[in-house]
Amino acid sequence: MASKHITASVTEQNETMQRYYVLQSKIYDLTRWTFLFGRRAVIRQLPLDPGKAHRILEVGCGTGYNLRLLARRFPKAHLTGLDVSTHMIEKATKATKPFAQRVQLEERPYALGDTQYLEQFDAVLFSYSLTMINPQWEELIRQAKADLKPGGIIAVADFFDSRFRWFKTHMGNNHVRMDGHLLPLLEQEFTTLSHSVKPAYGGVWDYFVHLGRKV
Numbered sequence: 001m002a003s004k005h006i007t008a009s010v011t012e013q014n015e016t017m018q019r020y021y022v023l024q025s026k027i028y029d030l031t032r033w034t035f036l037f038g039r040r041a042v043i044r045q046l047p048l049d050p051g052k053a054h055r056i057l058e059v060g061c062g063t064g065y066n067l068r069l070l071a072r073r074f075p076k077a078h079l080t081g082l083d084v085s086t087h088m089i090e091k092a093t094k095a096t097k098p099f100a101q102r103v104q105l106e107e108r109p110y111a112l113g114d115t116q117y118l119e120q121f122d123a124v125l126f127s128y129s130l131t132m133i134n135p136q137w138e139e140l141i142r143q144a145k146a147d148l149k150p151g152g153i154i155a156v157a158d159f160f161d162s163r164f165r166w167f168k169t170h171m172g173n174n175h176v177r178m179d180g181h182l183l184p185l186l187e188q189e190f191t192t193l194s195h196s197v198k199p200a201y202g203g204v205w206d207y208f209v210h211l212g213r214k215v
């Protein structure tokens, strides 16, 4: 019974994302720089050697914005970008063309129990994807832990919380859960290397950047 429920909610979440990004993919890069703060910072703070051929996974890579930053910052790294939205993967394919030899894109949902990448990655990045992965965000944090090599890095930039109910409702209407719910589990599952919570637009909401290590 429980697994049927989980399967139904996974399917529902995936379909919601597919629908939402049909239109949003077209305006995504034009609009998101105005409110998805911390994306550059999380990549800048990744404690990996740019001279090494690290393997990095981005879950929910969207239009490929972060994959391009990662490709430039880590010129020898092999990058995997995974996204459930066909339209976002199309954008990412174009955006990462100059790095195509070391960027692999996969159009599929990230899911608990996937054994394809066990202990293969030096870092897993979630940038503004976890707050949209409801209710299975806990499962995906655990899957990322399984897919990291021992000592690997989890890097997360995302919305943290807001003191304004109207804003949380607005974000909820856009499939974002903003409840301060991610950090406690990240801190429980990984050894914290750094984290910061910062206000956006004078405190309408807070966003966070968290880096942790799998021990």
Ligand SMILES: C[S@@+](CC[C@H](N)C(=O)[O-])C[C@H]1O[C@@H](n2cnc3c(N)ncnc32)[C@H](O)[C@@H]1O
Binding pocket: 014, 017, 018, 021, 032, 036, 039, 059, 060, 061, 062, 063, 065, 066, 082, 083, 084, 085, 088, 108, 109, 110, 126, 127, 128, 129, 132, 133
């Ligand atoms: C707000 S966008 C973030 C895109 C990019 N990471 C960024 O920082 O600009 C969230 C992305 O997560 C993807 N996504 C949502 N649920 C997913 C899932 N279960 N598996 C893989 N990707 C998912 C969406 O399709 C969307 O492209």
